[in-house]
Amino acid sequence: MVMSDPGAKSDDAVRREASDWVALIHDADAAVDRAAFERWRASDPRHAAAYARAERAWDSAALLGQTSFGRARSLPERRRFFDRPQVRYAFAVAAVLVVAILGLSVSGVGLFRPHPSSQATELASRVGQIRQVALADGSTVTLDTDSVLRIAFTGTERRLYLSRGRARFVVAHDAARPFVVIAGNGSVTARGTIFDVAVADNRVKVVLLRGIVEVRDGRPSAVTAQPAIARLSPGQQISFGTAEPLVAPQPAATIDAQWTAGMLSFDSTRLADAITQANRYSRAKISLADPALGDLRITGAFHSGDAVGLAESIAESLGLRAAKTPQGDVVISAPPSVPAT
DSSP states (O other): OOOOOOOOOOOOHHHHHHHHHHHHTTTTTOOOOOOOEEEEHHOHHHHHHHHHHHHHHHHHHHHTTTTTHHHTTTOOOHHHHTGGGGGGGTHHHHHHHHHHHTBBOOOOOOOOOOOOTOSEEEOOOOOTEEEEEOOSSSSSEEEEOEEEEEEEEOOEEEEEEEEEEEEEEEEOOOOOOOOOEEEETTEEESSSSSSEEEEEETEEEEEEEEEEEEEEEEEEETHHHHHHHEEETTTTTEEEEETSOOOOEEEGGGGGGGGGTEEEEEEEEHHHHHHHHHHTTOOEEEEEESSGGGSSSEEEETTTHOOOOOOOOHHHHTEEEEOTTTTTTEEEEOOOOOOOO
C-alpha cells in the first residue's frame, strides 16, 4: 500500500487509505504488516479517526446485509462475501457508503468484561449498560439495559429469575443440573445452549440461537390440565403473556441477535417502535412532535446509548428534523411546510 505525504493528502484520500487498511486487516488470507499499519495510523491524527469510522462501518454493513432491506439491495453478508477474494478489498469502501446512505450512528460498544459472580444472588444492569457476567457453573449471562436477574443454584438445578429486561444465556452443559430461567408466568429449560429471554409489558419473549430449549407458559392446558410446552429449534422465537396461551414457535429475525454488541438494528420497523426501544438505553428520551410520524418505517443499525445521535440519524434518513430540548431530550418533527407563493 503506497502512502503519500500526510500533510498533502485530502480527506478523501485518508478515508480511502483507512478503508484499504480495514479490508486488509479483516482478510484472513492477507499478510498484514502491522508495523506499517501502526506507522500509518500514528503519522496523521486523521488516520486513527478515519480507521475507527471505517471499522465501525464495516461491522454495521455486515449487519445490514442480513436484513430484508440489505437483501433487496444485494448488500453482502460478510461471511459469504469473503469467500470471493477478488472483492475483499472493495468491501470496506462499500461499507462506508452504506453507512453514509442510511445515516447510521455507530460508536463504541462499552461492554463490561466477565467477572466471577458465584457469591451473587442478584444481578442488575443500569440504564444504557450491557453487562456480561460469568456464573459459577461456567455459564455466562449478558444483561441488557435496565435488567434484573436473580440466581438460585442448588445441587440439582440451576434456577434463575428474570424479573425485568432482557438477558442472553450461554449455558455450560451439566446433565445432572437443568438450567431453568423463570420469566413472567413461564419458564425456559436448557442443558447446553444459547438463548435470549426478554420480559416487557407483561409479556415474555424467548429467542433460541443454538441448541434446544423447552418453554412452558406455566398455566394448565384446557385439555391435559398440564402446563403447555413448546420446543424451540435454533433460529426460532416464541412469546406469551399472562392472559394468552402458548402459540407455535415462529422464525426469529436475524438482527435480534445483535443487541449484545451494543447496537439497535431495525428492519423496516415502525418509527414509534424503534423509538420505544431506543429510549430503554438512555435517560435522554426521544419523542415525536406528531404521533402520525410513528407509522414511518426505519431500517438501519444505531449505537444504543446515544439518543441524540440516533435521533439525528433517524431524522436525516427520513427527511425529518431533530431538536434538543433544554432538558436534554430530543424531539423529532416534520420540517416546516413552505407556504405557497
